[in-house]
Amino acid sequence: MSSTTLPSELYESLLLKLVAVLEITRDNEGVTTPQAKQKLLQATNDFRNALSHAKELALNIPGGEFTVEEQDDVIRMLEALRDRKRARLLQFSSRDVKSSHTRNDVKMEIDSMASTPFGG
16 A cells, blocks of 8 residues: 555544444443443544544645645645646647748658668
């Protein structure tokens, strides 16, 4: 897995892990028995570890250190660069290409070897 790829399964599992904790606390016997307490502890730790891992991954996303305003600034700069390049391309493509030679003035030498395959 790439370092820039976020495992969506991890984020999807967070809700299921939280629901598991809530179901244990709302169970008919609650958390009065040692087995129920152990089950709740295990489910809570599982949720906490998954949440911690998800936070760590989210904090380490490249560019994640930028604020929303800084990200907007970068987007505006990139859009301006794109627009300038498009304008230059449009300007270049609308130019007439002129040559100092006319078609009749240009004499081409045809090399008969260019189309002959090598024997070999």
